Amino acid sequence: MQQYAMLISPSANRVYARTAARMAANEIRVFSAHALDGEIAEVEEALIGGVAYLTFRSDTLSGRDLRLLANLSSLFALFAVRGDLLEPIAVERLDRYDDDLVSILKYVGKTNEQFTKLLLNVTAAVALEPDRLLGGPVKVFDPMCGRGTTLNQAAMYGWDAFGVEVDKRDFEAYGAFVQRWLKDKRLKHTAVSSRVKREGRGVGQRTRVEFAATKERHRAGDLQVLEIVNADTVRSGEVFKRGAFDLVVTDAPYGVQHAAVKDTRALTRKPTEVLEAAVPVWAALLRRGGAMGISWNLYTTSRPDLASILEDAGLEVMDAAPFLDFEHRVDQAINRDLIVARKPK
Incomplete structure (x- = not known):
């Protein structure tokens, strides 16, 4: 051997x-x-x-x-x-862009880039055939995208990436970063900002960027999309169509440094309640055969509780080795794990 x-x-x-x-x-x-x-x-x-x-x-x-x-x-x-x-x-990576797309932006609470890539990889391996992994097209959704670490890693692979983020400062910071990065790299792109409305009511602000890795790809119409919406994650179903995404990948709030969600009723720091409300919405946005990968803090939500939430949303949890051995310490208040679940075909 x-x-x-x-x-x-x-x-x-x-x-x-x-x-x-x-x-x-x-x-x-x-x-x-x-x-x-x-x-x-x-x-x-x-x-x-x-x-x-x-x-x-x-x-x-x-x-x-x-x-x-x-x-x-x-x-x-x-x-x-x-x-x-x-x-x-010889190592032939999928990466289309310089790695500073995922590494240059620094801020408190940013998820380690290697772990973000791992979470995206293991989720994609469950949902995608090998040729699709290597060649796309793939649509990734991060329903709690923060300042876009997951979105940027998906973009590195040449995939389309979409996100929802409730914090307006993070939404604005990420939109500004992406456009500045594309300008600095001299990559041809277009950026459009608009309001998202449903039934006459405002849902949130949207920034959509279309770009390509080379001029030749751009001329051929081989464009990638990065799109982020400033809205509550439980309203994601009002923003995107059912079955729109191949992968849903997110690093759930840890309930340590910031609130889990903000709405018109209260500011809650209970991540489990957020996941109970949001996972069914996210699951509806997955295509059949697609997969959801979530990382979270074990100090706030147990693995059996999160698995139950995913199963109640109609997903099949990957509950055997090696998926049960990704637990690791982040700091004294965060013991992180990941879970992957697939939507039946």
Whole structure:
């Protein structure tokens, strides 16, 4: 069996770095079970020349399989192990843009970019066929998008990304950032702001940006979309059509630094109540066969409670290994986990 060695990307987040290898190992196992033709075995941490690697074995990995693995969230370099030597394998990532699209914007409460990519990856692996993962088109929705980390990662892959955010400051900051970034990169684009109304009532403000990675793509009409709406997430069904999205991916409020949702009645800091109200709305926006991935704080909502919410919304929860081993500490007030559920076809 051919052995491979993966060098883990260094992380600016030291706490996340301590668990990055375990998280990456389970990400590989998800890809193996749901997206790869070849079965991957013996995924484990190993020291090679005194350097920590993640190793695994397979005799059936195709070129397409290796292109999929190139997008692993913590992958820095990939090698084939040949006796005592490491043979570099070309890494062909999906990324269409410079990585500062996901890394340059800094703010309090921003989700670690590697974890955001992991959450998007494992959700996509459950919902999309391998060729669709590599070639699109794919529509991603983040119903609590903040300042757009998930949206930007989807855009890196060449996918269309849509978000809802209740905080007007975050909505405005993200819209300004995207347009400034596109201008700085000299990428041709158009941006339109408008009001979203339903039955004569205002739902929220919308900013929609259409752009392309190259002039050739733009001339060919191969445009990507980034769209964000300033509205309460429970009103997402008034903004977008049922079955509009392949993936719903979000980092739910932790109930620590800021309120979970703001409405006309009260300001609540109870994330579980928000999820109970919002998940059925999000589920209706998923296409059949699509998947929802949520990360959240275990100190505010238990895994069985969130699984029950998802099942009550008609979704099938991925409740076996390796999906049960992504729990990790963020800080003393946040113990984060992720859950993935699929909408039946």
